[in-house]
Amino acid sequence: MTAEENSLRHATAPDPYADERLTLSPFHPRQAALNIREAWSEWNGYRFADYYYDVEYEYFCIRNTVGTYDISPMQKYHIEGPDAEAMLDRMVTRDVTRLQEGRVTYVCWCTDTGRMIDDGTIFRLGPEKFMLTCGSPSLAWLKKARFGFDNLTITDMTDNIAGLSVQGPCSCATLKAMGLEGIDQLKPFNIAYFDFGGGELMVSRTGFTGDLGYELWIEPRLALQMWDALYSAGENYGIQPYGEAATNMARLEAGFIMPDMEFHEALKTVHLNHDQSPFELNLGWLVDFKKPHFNGRRALLEERERGPTYTLTKLDIEGNKVAEGSWIYADKGCRKHVGYVTSAMWSPAVKANIALAMIETEHLKGELWAEIYYDKELRQYEKIARCTVVDKPFWAPDRARATPPADA
Numbered sequence: 503m504t505a506e507e508n509s510l511r512h513a514t515a516p517d518p519y520a521d522e523r524l525t526l527s528p529f530h531p532r533q534a535a536l537n538i539r540e541a542w543s544e545w546n547g548y549r550f551a552d553y554y555y556d557v558e559y560e561y562f563c564i565r566n567t568v569g570t571y572d573i574s575p576m577q578k579y580h581i582e583g584p585d586a587e588a589m590l591d592r593m594v595t596r597d598v599t600r601l602q603e604g605r606v607t608y609v610c611w612c613t614d615t616g617r618m619i620d621d622g623t624i625f626r627l628g629p630e631k632f633m634l635t636c637g638s639p640s641l642a643w644l645k646k647a648r649f650g651f652d653n654l655t656i657t658d659m660t661d662n663i664a665g666l667s668v669q670g671p672c673s674c675a676t677l678k679a680m681g682l683e684g685i686d687q688l689k690p691f692n693i694a695y696f697d698f699g700g701g702e703l704m705v706s707r708t709g710f711t712g713d714l715g716y717e718l719w720i721e722p723r724l725a726l727q728m729w730d731a732l733y734s735a736g737e738n739y740g741i742q743p744y745g746e747a748a749t750n751m752a753r754l755e756a757g758f759i760m761p762d763m764e765f766h767e768a769l770k771t772v773h774l775n776h777d778q779s780p781f782e783l784n785l786g787w788l789v790d791f792k793k794p795h796f797n798g799r800r801a802l803l804e805e806r807e808r809g810p811t812y813t814l815t816k817l818d819i820e821g822n823k824v825a826e827g828s829w830i831y832a833d834k835g836c837r838k839h840v841g842y843v844t845s846a847m848w849s850p851a852v853k854a855n856i857a858l859a860m861i862e863t864e865h866l867k868g869e870l871w872a873e874i875y876y877d878k879e880l881r882q883y884e885k886i887a888r889c890t891v892v893d894k895p896f897w898a899p900d901r902a903r904a905t906p907p908a909d910a
Contacts (some may be wrong), residue, residue: 505689521811527574528664528725532733536743543746546639546660548575551745558850560744561751564711565851567740568672570732571710571749573665573717577622577639582631583654590624590632593647593797595780597790601626606706611643616801617768617777619643621759621785623708623755625693632776633659637761639698643769646795664725668732669752671737671899672734674907675718677705679735686906688716698731699724710749712756714901752846755852755897757816759783764814764844764858765813782860810859812841816892817870819855823885825872828857832865834886836873840865843872850901852896855887866891 517523517820525548527533536554543552551572553560563569581590591598594609599609605625610621622636634640644656668677677685688707696703701724709715719726733741750760759765762782771777779802780789789802819825830841841861849856861870870889875882901907 525575525661527572528722529572529574529666529729531633532726532729533572533743541745542594545575545746545882546577549576551743553745553747554743555745556734557745558741560748561850562714563742564744564748564752566671567742568670568676568736569742569744569748571584571667571669571744573667574663576660576665577636577641578659578663578665578765579641579644580627580631580659581634581644581654581658582628582657584630585648585651585653585785586630586632587909589648589651589654590634591793592795593644594624595789595796595798595802597793598624598632599793603628604693606693606708608788610785611647612780612798612802614769614798614801615768616779616798616805617771618765618780618783619768620761620824625706627693638767661724664720664722664728666718666725666732667709667715668718669711669713670905671714671901672741673715676736676739676741676789677730678905679738680731681735683838685716689905690903697832701728703728710756710758711899712758712895713752714903714907715900726764740770742763750845751847751849752897754847754856754858755849757858759785759814759858767775773809778812778814779805779810781805782812782814783789784814810863813863814844815841815859815861815865815866816894816896817843817857817859817872817889818892818896819872819874819889820887821874821885822848822855823874823876823887824855825857825874825887827853828872828874830859830861830889831871831873832868834869834871834888838865838872840870849896854896856892856896857889893907 505756541552542549594611596609606625607621611619620636625633641658682696690707692704704719706717708717765778768777825843825846828843832838832840841859843857843859846857871888872887874885
């Protein structure tokens with residue numbers, strides 16, 4: 503067999519690993535051209551960018567101009583029918599009956615023991631139609647949660663909806679330049695619809711950066727056309743894609759939680775008490791005891807009465823040594839261990855050494871010290887740094903809530 507024949511045989515042979523290869527996002531052709539570092543990772547079976555060029559550069563695009571983040575791998579489920587509202591209201595801790603059509607709300611759902619399975623958002627698309635988005639596959643749990651609710655359908659729309667997050671102070675101006683008339687009047691957590699390319703573009707004023715931002719949802723066949731229109735409109739604003747690393751920086755400044763960092767999903771947890779409750783994650787405001795029943799209600803009511811063992815806490819840490827992976831103590835001598843850091847960074851926007859940490863609730867009003875280990879020129883060093891509890895998000899600009907945004 504000649505070399506040419508051998509090459510042709512391999513080119514036409516079936517791919518034995520076809521089912522194991524990562525799915526490509528509808529936006530992948532454009533993203534691949536811009537990912538000059540070839541820095542790819544994986545999210546829910548999709549090839550996903552960790553970063554494109556430089557993490558800090560992408561972070562500053564979020565905070566100073568406009569950036570895009572591919573949310574196509576996010577799990578998306580349509581729940582519709584006469585029982586859809588009642589089923590979701592029983593599953594999640596928040597009161598879904600109060601969610602109006604054309605609105606989005608942040609939710610979480612728990613086991614019967616009050617331990618958090620996942621968090622996500624619910625879109626009310628119609629009187630009897632909802633979309634649930636979340637970070638991890640949840641179809642199996644949704645099928646269990648629908649027990650007793652016969653008049654509804656659950657459809658996994660993950661591969662049928664392309665999603666792109668558009669974030670930053672110039673995001674509204676970019677969407678206006680794209681031709682989305684009236685986008686500057688869209689209020690936070692509201693939904694708007696626009697004709698695009700012979701189809702429908704849904705835009706929600708939502709995001710995971712704590713800044714002004716929107717999320718664009720469209721059928722995959724129109725994804726590249728939408729990308730091109732968006733990037734043409736955003737060229738003068740310095741539009742740039744950003745990956746998971748920059749997202750993690752922005753969400754930490756906003757005080758948002760991340761799976762596998764601030765919490766471990768209860769259905770995946772092996773060790774006792776290695777999962778968390780909404781109260782431990784400082785999400786008690788998501789738990790509505792006024793509604794009659796929901797998964798975990800009894801356990802969460804008991805926890806509210808006795809108080810959570812741990813509380814997720816925002817910390818401003820003295821110095822500039824990042825406290826990633828650090829333990830927290832109640833004394834400078836590091837004799838009384840009272841918590842641990844879940845996420846930490848030096849914040850370029852806030853100019854502070856910030857962290858999220860799980861702290862034993864009874865010690866929140868006392869002194870807190872972080873034991874930080876770091877390296878310098880191949881040598882390891884230790885630093886004991888005082889921690890100050892912060893009540894508000896580290897980063898929360900007015901433009902994130904203003905309608906219209908100031909730069910619109």
